[in-house]
Amino acid sequence: MYLLGYDIGSSSVKVCLVEASSGKVVASDFSPKKEMKIIAMQAGWAEQNPADWWTNLRLAHESVMHQAGIQADDIKGIGITWQMHGLILVDKDQNLLRPSIIWCDSRAVEYGEKAFKKIGAEKCLSHLLNSPGNFTASKLAWVKENEPEIFDKIDKIMLPGDYIAMKLSGKIGITIEGLSEGIFWDFTNNCISKDVIEHFGIPESFFPEIVPTFGIQSTVSATAAAELGLKEGTPISYRAGDQPNNALSLNVFNPGEIASTAGTSGVVYGVLDHLDYDKLSRVNTFAHVNHSKEQIRLGVLLCINGTGILNSWLKHNFATSLSSYGDMNELASLSPIGSKGLSIIPFGNGAERVLENKDTRCSIHGINFNIHSKGDVLRAAQEAIVFSYEYGMNIMRGIGMNINVIRAGNANMFLSSIFRQSLASVSNAVIELYDTDGAVGAARAAGMGIGFYSDSSEAFASLEKIAVIEPEHEKRDQYLEAYSRWQDHLQAII
Structure with a gap:
């Protein structure tokens, strides 16, 4: 079957x-x-x-x-x-x-x-x-x-x-x-x-x-x-x-559980069991898959348009000599935390809800022609995506969302060790990576829909955890310093 x-x-x-x-x-x-x-x-x-x-x-x-x-x-x-x-x-x-x-x-x-x-x-x-x-x-x-x-x-x-x-x-x-x-x-x-x-x-x-x-x-x-x-x-x-x-x-059904993706757009999604919202609609609240009138299950969604698309744009327009994203990640890894003071505001894909629908465009700050190279730009782009996540997750925390563990599929930006380690360290959350994707989840959910699986625990019993990324506590100050500098540049724009 x-x-x-x-x-x-x-x-x-x-x-x-x-x-x-x-x-x-x-x-x-x-x-x-x-x-x-x-x-x-x-x-x-x-x-x-x-x-x-x-x-x-x-x-x-x-x-x-x-x-x-x-x-x-x-x-x-x-x-x-x-x-x-x-x-x-x-x-x-x-x-x-x-x-x-x-x-x-x-x-x-x-x-x-x-x-x-x-x-x-x-x-x-x-x-x-x-x-x-x-x-x-x-x-x-x-x-x-x-x-x-x-x-x-x-x-x-x-x-x-x-x-x-x-x-x-x-x-x-x-x-x-x-x-x-x-x-x-x-x-x-x-x-x-x-x-x-x-x-x-x-x-x-x-x-x-x-x-x-x-x-x-x-x-x-x-x-x-x-x-x-x-x-x-x-x-x-x-x-x-x-x-x-x-x-x-990712078997995220219950209050307090968090899921994330980092493809063309970037998303952090957490489950609430009560009606709540951000007063500025910078993050959004929708019905989760198991929501009902009798059992409130809401998904708080942080969505950032200008994330993975920045990495894609760089590959096709800036890093054309590199044959793959893996090559880009390898070159970026030669740059230190904070990209030698280089910051990128990644919002080049239209209006951003997290910025109250402002369209800031993408911008690069702090380039020094004497010290910066292609690898620094590539790392700064990945850090910029991470920092945009943290900026939005602080809004989620403000409406009562606890972010201690982030579950994600082993795909897209999460394939980058720079991205996932930076995200874990800036957010101070453990990242769990699983071998799954949306099509697999939809297929398993179809089994719940026909009653083959009795509940979500049975449907996702075979979900395979393939990696756990812990925050680098000893280096967190370096990550937070880079995030603070990035945030200063963003505040000057918005």
Whole structure:
């Protein structure tokens, strides 16, 4: 018996097949092999064509099925995870009306700010746990004002994972977790927010049926079964945004537990058991995968756009003579803690929520042509990403989040010894690295959705811890001195 996990990222689509009894990965692949294109028609814009997600899902899925050599009816559940906050619009025939406005697009900031003032800060924070900010609801408001001919054709709105579920089943649904990440959910009244949809002029008919995060949400249609080589009727039994799902993948379900990722964007995600929020919405609070009216489980999300993308930009534009990220890490390791006084403000990917939606751009401070080299710049970039995490984690601590242990997958920036050791030492937290990823987590969660696993402990019993990184207490003063210098540069800008 097997479980499928689909992870719809902005760089690629990953597919993973898990053997249910052992929890082991049988096969996995991703597509495309180069990063998917992000369309930026103007500065601060970011769009992708959802049809490209489906095309790449098909390619990766075909590879996984070929690797595994199993029969279609051996697959008993499908789980989906996706890049959060994207907006997908379809007409009554389920045709796409425009490309998706994705998570790192910042065009809707002013729409969220106006809504926050009009609805009222206290009302927004106590009911939505956030400002409408630059999230899905505000992106839809932008479409309403700037593309009225498209808005008039909308039948349903979706998030990226809902679109994939629609392609698999022909049915459209959305979860409470999905509604909350779009800033459509009223946590006080446990319903779609009347305040938000009335302010933005969004018909309630735009919202699909609410489906459970775990459970039989829909089943694979005959059309999708023929296209993918699946069995018609296979249950789609789990879906969640990438950060709640990443936490799930690391077995983070309970209050006080912390998960982190460091890919294109950087995230620290912790679980609360009571309604709480940052008054400035610099970190955001959403429904976690196991949230319910009866059992409050909220994810406090620190998301920083300008993190791993800085490292990627340096690789493609600055360190072109180096063949891999590993080579970059090796060269950076020759530079000392603090990068010889060099500091980088890494926020070059649009407005940052942690900075109250300011767009500071990326900047380099303290270059001395006589002492600094390429390795110093590369180390300073990794330290800058770490310092942006610590800046945000201090906000999380301010609303009662204890950060003693950080769990992460052994991927992306966490593959760098500089990054993970600097993060452990600056935050004074132990970092635990696990052999997992979002697609694996979604597959295991699909097993919970069909009832194969009795609970999360059983579903994640095979989760493998591969490394523990302790803070370097004897060198912490050096890390904190570099962080203080970085923070001074940031404060001068904002």
